[in-house]
Amino acid sequence: MREVLRIGLPKGRVLAETCSLFGEAGLDLGDIEKPTRRLIHEVETLQFGRFEVLILRAKDVPAYVEHGVCAFGVAGYDTLVEQRPNVLQPLDLAFGRCRVAIAHRVGVDPWRIEKPRIATKFPRIAGDYFLSRGTPAQIVELSGAIEIAPLVGLADAIVDIVETGETLRKNGLTEGETIFEVSARLIFNRASLRLHMDRLRGIQEALVGALAARSGGQTSS
Numbered sequence: 123m124r125e126v127l128r129i130g131l132p133k134g135r136v137l138a139e140t141c142s143l144f145g146e147a148g149l150d151l152g153d154i155e156k157p158t159r160r161l162i163h164e165v166e167t168l169q170f171g172r173f174e175v176l177i178l179r180a181k182d183v184p185a186y187v188e189h190g191v192c193a194f195g196v197a198g199y200d201t202l203v204e205q206r207p208n209v210l211q212p213l214d215l216a217f218g219r220c221r222v223a224i225a226h227r228v229g230v231d232p233w234r235i236e237k238p239r240i241a242t243k244f245p246r247i248a249g250d251y252f253l254s255r256g257t258p259a260q261i262v263e264l265s266g267a268i269e270i271a272p273l274v275g276l277a278d279a280i281v282d283i284v285e286t287g288e289t290l291r292k293n294g295l296t297e298g299e300t301i302f303e304v305s306a307r308l309i310f311n312r313a314s315l316r317l318h319m320d321r322l323r324g325i326q327e328a329l330v331g332a333l334a335a336r337s338g339g340q341t342s343s
């Protein structure tokens with residue numbers, strides 16, 4: 123019998139989309155996306171064998187994969203750019219699309235401030251971006267509801283995820299430059315890929331096929 127492989131998946135809005143795509147690829151994860159406090163799920167598939175699925179905070183998935191606790195996982199490109207984990211990123215899964223962007227109050231131009239204060243969940247991305255544009259910023263790291271910071275004077279601008287733009291609109295903020303586009307990525311632990319090459323590459327190929335079927339196209343591999 124093949125070894126049980128561990129998968130790290132992000133809880134929240136991306137989990138249902140992950141389950142749909144994995145199911146279309148033959149890796150049926152059952153009802154793990156149903157709200158429950160259960161965080162570890164055992165899954166058995168005909169095609170790919172047995173798995174243990176860990177439901178994690180999105181920003182924690184790369185650590186579980188990098189350290190080999192999980193053989194593979196799904197992580198947002200935003201998290202990967204911020205954390206730069208030592209993992210392989212073999213496939214763009216094309217869901218969870220959003221962008222990392224700058225936003226500020228109407229009439230406030232952060233680029234006109236000598237050392238703007240920037241509130242963000244992404245200190246490295248924000249600091250590097252402002253520095254690359256010749257404006258060293260003072261970074262205030264927060265963990266959520268970032269949009270409040272410029273409204274109450276904690277920051278001149280924010281660097282945050284924008285998906286529909288609704289949160290910015292509801293809070294009277296203007297969206298500025300997009301720093302980069304985001305989507306969910308398949309990530310592999312390097313050693314796990316060597317140990318389970320056929321199985322992991324098989325899963326990757328099945329996901330490529332499922333993505334191609336969604337777009338009505340042909341697989342390129």
Ligand code: PRP
Pocket residue numbers: 265266267268269282283284285286287288289290
């Ligand atoms: C993210 C992000 C924005 C919001 C953007 O927050 O930080 O607040 O989503 O989405 P929208 O453009 O569709 O409005 P999330 O919901 O993950 O919660 P958080 O603020 O606790 O991080």
